[in-house]
Amino acid sequence: MGTLDANEAVASVAYRMNEFFAIYPITPSSPMAEFADEWSAAGRPNLWGAVPSVLEMQSEGGAAGALHGALMAGSLSASFTASQGLLLMVPNMFKIAGELMPFCLHVTARAVATHALSIFGDHSDVMACRQTGFAMLAGGSVQEAMDTAVISQMATLRSRVPFLHFFDGFRTSHEVSKISLISDEVLHALIDDDCVHAVRDRSLTPDKPVIRGTAQNPDAFFQAREGCNSYYDALPGIVREAMAAFAAQTGRTYLPFDYEGAPDADRVIVIMGSGAEAAGETVGWLNDNGEKVGVIKVRLYRPFSVEDFAAVLPKTVKSIAVLDRTKEPGAIGEPLFLDVVAALRTAESRGLLKDSHLIRVTGGRYGLGSKEFNPAMVKAIFDELAKPDPKPEFTIGINDDVTGLSLDYDPDFEVVPAGMKQAIFFGLGSDGTVGANKNSIKIIGEDTDNYAQGYFVYDSKKAGAMTVSHLRFGPQPIRSTYLIRRAEFVACHRFDLLHQINILDYVKPGGIFLLNSPGDPHEAWDRLTRDLQEQIIAKDLSFYAIDASTVARNCGMAGRINTIMQTCYFAISGVLPKDEAIAAIKYAIKKTYGKRGDAVVQRNYEAVDRTLENLVKLDYAKTADSNILLAPLVPDNAPDFVKRITAMMIAGKGDLLPVSAFPVDGTWPTGTTQWEKRNIAEEIPVWETDLCIQCNKCALVCPHAAIRPKVYTPDLLADAPATFKSTAFKVRDYPGMLYSLQIAPEDCTGCLVCVNVCPAKDKSNPSRKAINMAPQLPLREAERENYEFFLKLPDPDRAMLKDDVKTSQFMRPLFEYSGACAGCGETPYVKLLTQLFGDRLLIANATGCSSIYGGNLPTTPYTTDPCGRGPAWANSLFEDNAEFGLGFRASLDQTRTYANVLLQGQGKLVGDDLISSILTADQSSEAGINAQRERVAALRQTLTGQTSKEALALAQIADYLVDKSVWIVGGDGWAYDIGFGGLDHVIASGRNVNILVLDTEVYSNTGGQQSKATPLGAVAKFSMAGKALAKKDLGLIATTYGTVYVARVAFGAKDAHTVTALREAESYDGPSLVIAYSHCVAHGYSLSQGVEQQKRAVACGYWPLFRFDPRRTAAGENPMKLDSAAPKASLAEFTRNETRFQMLERINPERSAMLQQMAAASVKERFAIYQQLAAASEPASPSTTDSNTPTA
């Protein structure tokens, strides 16, 4: 037995049964590829003694191509993917199936992006592959996912039909469960070596040359296409045989369709994936309570075997509900529903069934995007089927108050098997709650006879992310593939979470509540709100408290409370005798952190040892006596939409929102992060007016726009709160003006970047700077009031501001309080972009970190200025972002052209002077933009009341006469890899678009996989031995067009350069590419040092700063300007601070030294190239470049 998640379980068998993997990271399948890569790097052999090779490609499309080639050349190959990645493989899937190539593609089934992206599970991706010719086999649990992976491999080898093996993303892929493992011996017994040899016999080789991939004409194609029929006809039998052989080896039986329930059931649910487990569990309970119901679990979905389906369908069935975890708008029903309907008729026509027309078949959708599917919903479906006139089409799990399709269900209905124990832990990502709970599951699974299950839910923020761990254990295998509704044990690992969601709602009456409470734990009761006290009393809970944060701090583990809370859980719950539990926890600590070093292990041991003496069981009053009342989650002055919709989602009650609450096409209001006050910083910056030199660098580097300066006239201070700080503005041009630097106390993440960048020190005590950190809680109320006052102070006239760093920060950021990591190196660029051009900005955003912190609900950070203008933002996909943004530009230009035509046709009405001034306006400055806006306003005034078609059309699009700034934003995974082809085409188009590449040198959002931007010598996922090739020089490539503005920037090294580059890029009437160095958690150092590290990157020549401006060519100058000095520090001074480089030193010092030497040489060479380009004295002749200079 082992306790692991399905990703690891499936990867473990796929790895052993194959030779080659071409992969590309995509959630939630990435861990499978990572496991395969790690095992390959560690030299772990497959069944035949060879170490499989793993190749990361530039996209799933690329991976599919490589797989097709490897299969053609005779290697046993496999891959892992999901969602959009699977869709990118579809063209090759048709080819692979058409050429009858044995192959397994393991898919963590995930929603395909439609009105929105969802990383979560449903079957819309796999259902989009029905036509490819792949066989499709599903597993519904961690055990089944592993077992069906093996059966897929067996069957594909025997049948030659490729398999899409799938299991539910997250619910199965990420569920940790105690399962039976499969040994090499069993795999050897199951895999037919003759079939393996046959694969090689069919390989494309010049020793036996054949030709494949011909082009066929109408005389041949159709017949040849039909040639594969017999392979598909034979496939169900082959799968049955494989399942039988598997059962003989393992004792676990499967059929193409498995039936569970009453043999004489009158109602049956047909379902596949993890929902089948919840359905099966509920069916058992219902039948025990007098019902006659059953569930058919679809394993082999393609080919759909009518015979096998008819064989398991009870003859007594009167009604069937077919559940699809996908949506096909406009279809008669979803795919599985249609298959079942057709199967019934076909079965009857083949004599397998009688009177199939008497069976009522309804189709239901459930679980889209990982929506819960639990016993309450299963029961509701059976109840519906029992009605004389059930809904023919329904949804379950939501409240559809628009089309009325949804079924009602009793949310309190639960099916908890006898002996099962349940616990829920609310924690933070950074406190290690999830990691400790994974260990707890392993302890229970491996140190007791119990079966155990763990499932982990994360919120959508990166900084201060909340995690919810659901733990179950019991004497029987756990089939509850859904969240715990109410648990006997609930722990809250961060006190503030109590004010965000109603955690006590998750505790059963008489249950246990454990709270990490700051301060004396004996006083925890007094710190609760009245509402919480009332719930504890009403539920008669056992209430335990500990100040885990202080215990952790005293053990030298500040912020890391996981092992402390884990020890509390074991001590209170009594899962194991205390001493055994502590020994097991320590063993798990050693196993988990042993490689991190003895100090880490010892600190964790110490935390465990100090826990029990600090844990307190509280005797509380029988009446609630607290004067603390729960504050509303969003303030009263929030917009109605935010109060009705967003607030519910923030409170974790989004599931309760009906269909009518949501925009129908994915269009949401912007500027909603301002209403979600997360209070995640324990310490926040405090401004010292006497020391501040008003450089505004703190504001520039703040990733969350949580520290802002303002300049204003003294009279505006009349109503200032008592603690509001201000001082004289130290600029001669503004005599008598005041300056304030204000913290957003509830939005700050406490990342320290601002404090570290602050150059102003107290001359008598240099440890005191112009901003210093102080505990947030005592400051919260006063600073909240100060910040509200600050925001109401007027913004300066943008047209009057200079183009430098300092004044850029007086421009209102229109990107604020995002969910990006504390200390994020990307967001300062995005924020600056919105400060400079936010009121006329359209952003096309590639999928990745920037789309998640930019557009993940419940709240989003792009906002508006007091005029209501602000960035308009959209995300299409990962791979198409450059093209998406080019489409923006094409449309804007087209509309502008039309507006010009319409305007010119309104001469009599508008007047030639205004028309001329609008058409010839210089909009290259803030003043120019403002003037044009005034002209357009005048135009609108003139058009008011006009009824001609032309006038009305012009009125509609008049705002397009004001220039818009199109920015295409994304990370290096997009720009260097998956989207490079599109990016290249877009910069070659000559159109006026600006591209901002937030270069973290790694796929950050999916967890640190290498991209072509990853530097030489760095360790990343898929580059465990340290990357041996230098980073692609995207900037240099772009300069070769000669017509693209290209800049490489690093705000931490030279902020003025960044501001200049962004302004130049925007002003260039052609394509611009700005590559921005972005420090990242995936680099492995404290991001509070990000600015210093950027300085080192530039100082050692690792990240040369430059601007290549084609306008200079046109002026007869050298377009290339190298903006950073020749390296004056060694590369090692930069790399030694980052774990990504240092890791290799620990693993393989010789290789590390070699790669570092190569990297140092490469840095020198590249810098020399830049120097050479910048020093070139003979630029191309203006006459040549003129013809290439694009015009909009």
Add this chain to the structure above:
Amino acid sequence: MDLSTTYLGLPLKNPVMPGASPLVDKLDNVRLLEDAGAAAIVMHSLFEEQITSQQLAEFAHTEFSADSSSEAGSYFPRMEDYALGPDRYLEHISKIKEVVDIPVIGSLNGTSIGGWTDHAKLIQQAGADALELNVYYVATDPNETGMEVQMRTFNILEEVKKSVTIPIALKLSPYYSSPGNFAKSLDSRGAAGLVMFNRFYQPDIDIEELEATHRLDLSNSTELRQRLRWIAIVHGHIKADIALSGGVHSHEDIIKGIMVGATTVQVVSALLKHGPGHLATMIQSFERWMEAHEYESVDQMRGSMSLGHCPDPSVYERANYLKILNLWKV
């Protein structure tokens, strides 16, 4: 001419060895040092504090961001073969032992009693012939007394002695109230040798940025004098061997060291400046000088200029101080 000597119970072909430094990080350098005549190899120090802080920092940098997001369970690959402890250091000792025939002396700087004893055991297991305890400690707490600082060192010696069987030397700083008495106390507690003295990382100040900076400059021969004085004073009062460390740049410096009573002389800065091969030049010059001056053995020379034997012992005492001050009178 007999250059041989015995240090920490280890018979050495001569009294000159490279002191603890990064020179020995590369095996090639170690071979060069042996070829150049090094009597023994002293490893660079294993700093418990450095290991601990590195472990905790990397733990924080990699684990604190893990399990925080649906899409990224971690940001770094899981490493099967990941050494973030003393393993590399210990492996290096073993490798050095394989490639040289001369004794290898481990060097350790601990912060906790457990750290001292555990790592000392590991260094012994890795094959070190002796152990130098680098008791580098800066008493920043004004409430800590000199006696407490000394007691800390006594405890370390006592505990480490219990945990290993190889001989132990202590590398001292010169900043004790009575270095002679301290040396005697260590001697009586079983120290096999004393290394005199450690060189501290001296803080500097960046007057523009108002920041403290740290740097370690290479030593020069003027630093030798402090060593000469204290070795001259201690010699004859203790049984433990004395290694002179700091400021040895020429064969004359070696001679002076031996003359005041050092059993061995450690060289670092000169080798960092001129390369490992420079050691051969120094030893050969030392030998030639002895021949020219008709010394028969190192033992004959050792201690000849110590406080007890020096023709004018007052230079080691207060008189020396007064004399120097007078020289600076204007």
